[in-house]
Structure formats: structure tokens, C-alpha cells
Amino acid sequence: MILSKSIKHGIAQKVNRITNAISYLLQDTLGPYTIRLYPIGYLCNHRCPMCWRKNLVSKIKYKSFPLLEKGHLTIDEYKKLLSKLPPVTKNAEIVGGGEPLLYENIYELTALIKKQSLSGSLITNGVLLTKKLALHLNTINWDKIRVSVHASNKLIYKKINGSDTFEIVWKNIRYYLSIKNKKLNTKNTIGVLFVIQKDNYQDIFNFAKKAQHAGCDYVEFDSLYPYHKKMILSSAQGEIALEQLQKVKKLLTIDNNVEYTINIFNTQPKTILNKNKKNDDYYRNKSCMIPSESLIINQFGQIHPCCFLDFSERETIICGDLRKNEYDVWKFWKQNKYKQIRNNLKNGHFYKTCINYCYYILPQRSF
Numbered sequence: 001m002i003l004s005k006s007i008k009h010g011i012a013q014k015v016n017r018i019t020n021a022i023s024y025l026l027q028d029t030l031g032p033y034t035i036r037l038y039p040i041g042y043l044c045n046h047r048c049p050m051c052w053r054k055n056l057v058s059k060i061k062y063k064s065f066p067l068l069e070k071g072h073l074t075i076d077e078y079k080k081l082l083s084k085l086p087p088v089t090k091n092a093e094i095v096g097g098g099e100p101l102l103y104e105n106i107y108e109l110t111a112l113i114k115k116q117s118l119s120g121s122l123i124t125n126g127v128l129l130t131k132k133l134a135l136h137l138n139t140i141n142w143d144k145i146r147v148s149v150h151a152s153n154k155l156i157y158k159k160i161n162g163s164d165t166f167e168i169v170w171k172n173i174r175y176y177l178s179i180k181n182k183k184l185n186t187k188n189t190i191g192v193l194f195v196i197q198k199d200n201y202q203d204i205f206n207f208a209k210k211a212q213h214a215g216c217d218y219v220e221f222d223s224l225y226p227y228h229k230k231m232i233l234s235s236a237q238g239e240i241a242l243e244q245l246q247k248v249k250k251l252l253t254i255d256n257n258v259e260y261t262i263n264i265f266n267t268q269p270k271t272i273l274n275k276n277k278k279n280d281d282y283y284r285n286k287s288c289m290i291p292s293e294s295l296i297i298n299q300f301g302q303i304h305p306c307c308f309l310d311f312s313e314r315e316t317i318i319c320g321d322l323r324k325n326e327y328d329v330w331k332f333w334k335q336n337k338y339k340q341i342r343n344n345l346k347n348g349h350f351y352k353t354c355i356n357y358c359y360y361i362l363p364q365r366s367f
Helices: 005-030 062-068 075-083 106-115 131-139 154-161 166-182 201-214 235-251 258-267 279-283 329-333 336-346 352-356
Strands: 034-037 091-094 119-124 144-148 189-196 218-223 294-297 302-304
Touching: 075 106, 091 106, 106 119, 106 131, 131 166, 144 166, 154 166, 166 189, 166 201, 189 201, 201 218, 201 235, 218 258, 235 258, 279 352
Parallel strands: 034 091, 034 294, 091 119, 119 144, 144 189, 189 218
Antiparallel strands: 294 302
16 A cells, blocks of 8 residues: 555654654653753853843842852752752753853862763853863863854954953863864864854854864854844844855854754744744744753752743743752652643743743744
8 A cells, every 4th residue: 555645744743743742741750851050150251241141130230249159059069969860861061150160169060960971061151261171071071062252353252252362262272172182082072152243243154164164063153132132133234144144054064053043033033034023923833842851950059941031030930949859850840830831831831031032943833
């Protein structure tokens, strides 16, 4: 019996829906695949105009950041937390909030993550990625580093990062690449990030070329959060950025997310190119699996569903406190409050913050 293309397509869709339903059920049952330590602290050695910390609630401002370092999770508390993760958890990301390499026990924390047989990821501005730290991370077989650079030259870099550390950062990246390449450590990757905004949108192609020439393992692009109104591209600038991304797509032979970034420009109603699109149309029949796949834990052990529903003035959802829960992610994961948040977003019942600010591309619900 020969099946028609339409019948085969229908069968494939049904199989896909069943597979997704089983996957979602397992995630709800077994726990998060990834934990994100975000923020691990608020202190930073940069003053980026685009910094998310400028949108924190009124009680948490720059002058208060040193105070917020008091009472953060100790290395012993992180040890308890990492030892009680569900078996399904395979990834641990150190994200910062400020600069994560300012965390006083960063050597011990990264070593603990690898001792738990987790895949370790680090996001940093790269200034403190010293030779000593680079050697340490390669010795413990750290998995991934993403360095936020956002520029191909000193002048643009200073505007974006509020710092004159351009040469230091690229020197640190090149050294890290040299020692990992000597070890033939192909699993250990280091790449660079470029957040597109008014001061650097014309630098997209040059940045990609510099990253590839330096030997970086990958390059990532990102859109600016929609609440940075003064730095968001105009419609004409957005078209130029899109043209540069199309050129980059043809240039790069290293790993990249250029296609995804182009799709954000072309499909997301929050981007300047699609500002006339209705959010309601975009979010219809969509799903968000981020709270089902990952868990965000801040420096006090409090848990958030994602990086938008955090300490901002937009909408804050604190789901629980691991200090009160004996640092046991497994116990927390099964609590009804977080189950409800996972189910809401999984089934397309989005929060105001999701609709007004989140610019990620969401998958179509298939269950």
C-alpha cells in the first residue's frame, strides 16, 4: 500500500504531537535540563548603557549593588544545591547579572559544576578571563564560554561597554583559544556575542569577520531588549542591520545563530521592522517551554521562571526560595506554584511581560 504525501504528512504531525506531549510530561515529572545561576552577583567592571540593571525595581539601583553582595549563596550552599539536582539536569550556566568572574569563589564553583558531571557554560565580558583562569577552565574541561564584546574596534566598544578594555578582552580570547587548541579540546568552546543597537548596527559584518579571523568557535547575535527605547534601531537602521546579517550569513563558516537573528527581525512584532504587527496574532497558538526546560536561581537562592520575569519593574515572579527548601531543586520542581507557571506558558497563557517585552521566537503549539 502506497501512502500519499498528505497522509504521510498527517501521520508525521500526529507522531510529532505525541512525541512532544511525552517529552513535556517527562520534563514536568523529571525536572529541568538546565539550571541558570542568574544573577550570581550584581557587581560589574563595565557600565554598559544597555545594561538590564537600569530597569531594576527602585529599591535595587547601582548604589545598592555592593549591599546586594551581602547574603549571597556561599560556596558551601552551591555545593549543597549542585549535589541535590535531579538526575535529568545536565547543564549549569553561570550568567552573572553583573560580571560573574567577580564572584569571589569562581574557581571553586566552576570546579564543583564539573565534579557533578554537568556541562558548564559561562557568560562574561572577558576582562577577567586571565591566563590563570583560562588554564584552570581548560584543566577542568569547562565546556562553553561566551564573551560579550559587541564591537569590532575600540571606539564602538567603548560606547557599548562603557570601558576601554577592548584590547584586553581580545588578548584574553586569543590566549584561551591558543591553550585549548594545544590540548585539542574540541568540546571546550569559546565564542563572542554582539547585541545589535544604534551604536553598532553598521559594525555587524566587521565584527563577524574579526571573530572568524581570530579563530572563535562561534559567534552569536542578539536583539536589544524592547525597553531600551533610545538605543533601538529606527526602521531604516533595521533594514541596514538586516542587510549586514544577510552578508554575514554568506561569510561565516564557524557556528552562528545568524539565521535565527534574521528570523527575529522578520517575524517578531516587537522588532522595529514589524512594529505594526499585532502581538495577539503572533502569540496565538504559541508555546513557551523555557520554564519547563530550565530553572533560574539568583544569588540569594530565589527561583524565577525566566530572565524577563525577574527583579524588573515590569513584572516580578519569585517562585520559591531554595534556602527554605533545603537547596533541593527536586522538591521545589514538584510544587504546585511552579507547576502552574510551567503549564500556563506551555499552553500559551502568557503573562503581560511576555507579550510586551520578550522578543524570542516561540514555537507553534503542537499538542
